[in-house]
Amino acid sequence: MDQIIECVPNFSEGTNQEIIQSITGAIGSVEGVKLLNVDPGRDANRTVVTFAGQPEAVIEAAFLAIKTAGELIDMSAQNGTHPRMGATDVCPLIPVSNITLDEVTVYANRLAQRVGEELQIPVYLYENSQPDKKRSNLAAIRAGEYEGFFKKIKLPNWKPDFGPAEMDAKRGATVIGARDFLIAYNINLNTASAHIANEIAQDVRETGKIIIEKNGKERIPGSLKYVKAIGWYIPEYGKAQVSMNLTNISATPIHEVFDEVCAKATEHGCEVTGSELIGMIPLKAMIDAGRYFLLKQGITYVTDEFKLIDAAIQAMGLNELAPFDPQKKIIEYQLDNK
Template identity: 30%
Template sequence: MIPVLEAVPNFSEGRDPGFLREVTVEMTRAGAEVLDASSDPDHHRSVVTLIGGVGEIEDALVAGAEVALRAVDLRRHRGVHPRIGALDVAPVVPLAGTGMEVARASAHRVAVRVAALGIPVYLYAGSTPEHRSLADLRRGGFESLVDGFPTGRSPDFDAGRTSAHPTAGVTCVGARPLLLAWNLQVEGISFDALSMVARELRESGGGLPGVRALALRLERAGTLQLSMNLEEVERRDPDAVFERASTDVAARGGRIVATEVIGLIPDALVLRTGARRLRLLGADSQRLLSTRLVSHLARRGSGDLDTLVNWARAASAGAPPEVLAAAERLHSSSHIPPPPVDQA
């Protein structure tokens, strides 16, 4: 099976449509496929979802870092979302034909290349033994890193610096499983009350496993937002999280009026919510048509790929050069690069 990775880079620019166009063009040019791209002016943040082969994803993330380095100046950046970098977060997610080891090795190579641009890099999540969290790394924001790195928070790759890059800050790169990034629009409740809801929902506050939650006031949109990440979504019940949030908001006199998913919608959200609402029997991911279709196509594609590569190599001089080159590219993309030998 040809290995496929997903990446979901978050950029600290959400008010310039030209930036989002440029970054998606450059990532596409690097060989990745952009599946989704969105910006939010209150968050002052853009999120891009892309998939591709291992090398394509790595090239695309570095291309995005280069665009952000040129275009974003964090000294003038003000938004409600926590951030420490122009390319703030670059998660690498294993999909078809890969596992977490592949994602970790890929994230390591991306970190090395981003640091070579002069931008310090923190590794996080599955790329660190302690599964370091973004919340810990972003505490105090970009401003807390301008005059030097806090004690105990030195970057894994310092890019030859003793503090953050003056305009591009620090980038967080890590391997992680799929997560659900979603925002709940809330009305009829005060900001302080919503902050209490977020605090009680968070795993770190004794709430639900895998939940990261922030209460945000969106001045431009004129609304309050409960912004959440549900980590390792395939192991969680998104509907139960929504019900808990809805109950807690209602207990304080408010209500949820809309739900926004950032990026693509994970199967787990649809399957488990549908199963819960419909009391569906046998609700297993292996019964999803999309899951079985992908497996079927991957098996067929793998066999066809081997046939094509073997034929082209056997034909050698008799094969058109472009056919032989295409076969070799396919063969190369179906083999995963080895993990790095050096450790951060």
Template identity: 25%
Template sequence: MASTSLGRRLVACLLNVSEARRKDLVETVAKAALYDSAGVRREETTVLNIFNDHDYNRSVITIVSTIDSIREAVLSACEKACGLFDMRTHTGVHPCMGAVDLVPIYPLGEEVGVEDCAEEARAVAQGLTERVRGTSVFLFGWADSPRQRGLAQRRKEMGWFKKTADMQEIRPDVGPLPQKRFGLTGVGASPYVMNCNVTIDTQDIAMGRSIAAAIRESTPGGLPGVQVLALPHEGAVEIACNVESVQGTPPSQMTAGQPWPAFTIGGQPYYHAPASLITARVSELAGRHNVSTKSTALVGFTPHQCRGLAELALSQEIAEYWKEQRKIHM
């Protein structure tokens, strides 16, 4: 699809909320991004996808808008979610700390940089704590100025990976000490992060963790930009990967039949590990234990898909695009 003037100004927010079992309420949050309190549609904004996971009790809402319109769309969705979801009654196997757990903003268009997204992220963090009294935020990525600590590091610092974090020990960047109802929200900006989840046909979580460790970026021989957890999921184990975009030139060799996807932000080259390679690597490692893979799911598309679908949806004035395309499976 040819680039459009609108497309060059687009950004994405993959809004993570701690609810999936009441899908009607999650859709209510998505619609809050699209329509104001009078029901008037916000211009230049679409929701491409709602990914619900029952076991995790977590949903990811893919909101795409122009850099000029993203703030109000995201803030309205967050405000609605805080009114509907209560962390005091939440259950699910996926780690989480907030009713609105994660608010990452990514540049999609050539005329938007990561710093532009960081400015909007900081405004969202401030706006959320002002609109919903009692909400608390930690910042990550480019929004965490000047240190620019990554999401994984900030989550460790906040105790996100613990089963029961001590909220009274947490010092948020914006807002008061976290309250049990709202919990703690991460808000940040970075180059696009793709979510790729590979399910292996076993209930052996120790095996899953060994596979996760093997493909993690920090492991020698691991995959660039891949942060990963192994979690029990629907009677199996899911290798849940955050696939970060890496600055630089991608490897020249083909992997699993595909080149490494590449794009630019502010004229700088970036690339990310292809989902096919992640699937192949997990399949290879699981196969050593005579275990097969069951499926691979992308949550929120690749950067190219996200922009292309957003341009299509906006050109056809389709606000609720998720009704056209619920979920991508590979």
């Protein structure tokens, strides 16, 4: 059976459709690659693209996308609510079928080396591709963002893994690596307060928050392992959101995350109104969520796949901001739709 990997690059452009279409056109030009999802965000000024295929084709498409983004996006004039450090901010490769994470790491490292050497863009390896665990976390690499990288890149411990140790003013720097499946997931609140959203984010994220006391600083861990979170306000929606990356959905599934944020929102005097999936989600995660929410209602007899998915959509309010189409948002359905 064919080896299949997924690539989910994040580009620092969420409004200019011509630029977005040029990037996705470069991806689609490679035979053997299927473009699965394009998810632009105006206020975040960021587009998450999902595509999949056989490894050689995927890394060729990723290279062309990074090249195109660097040509068309000017980071010196870019701004948005989402943290960023480059035109292609991050480019993860993810095992889907008949391939291990370590095998995907070989392809990710090949891509990173090619981007650094041929395009002369500073590249940092992350997650499974990064042997130095002090700099394998995306948040640690991206700290300081685009504006701070002109100095950061000169520090000996932040020399890029590939490419020049000089910040590219137009294209910025990028992060490439192999990782497990990640869900980008935003939960909507009935408040416009970014402060409240960030308080909830600190309560739930694994790294928690820092409390300053008389004897110094103390870090209080959050309630959810394998969850990264920030809070922000999205004018487009008129709502604050808890914006999260779920990095191990086997250990901390999406339905547990939703319930925990609901509980913390209540503690902070607000309510969850729904949620938003950025990019795609595995079928199992939706089925497990459907079973979970139905069981909370005392319903145990539903086994139909589509009814379980619908139960998950309704319980988590995934239709609140835009229609949630399982055929487009569930990765297995997209791959099966030749």
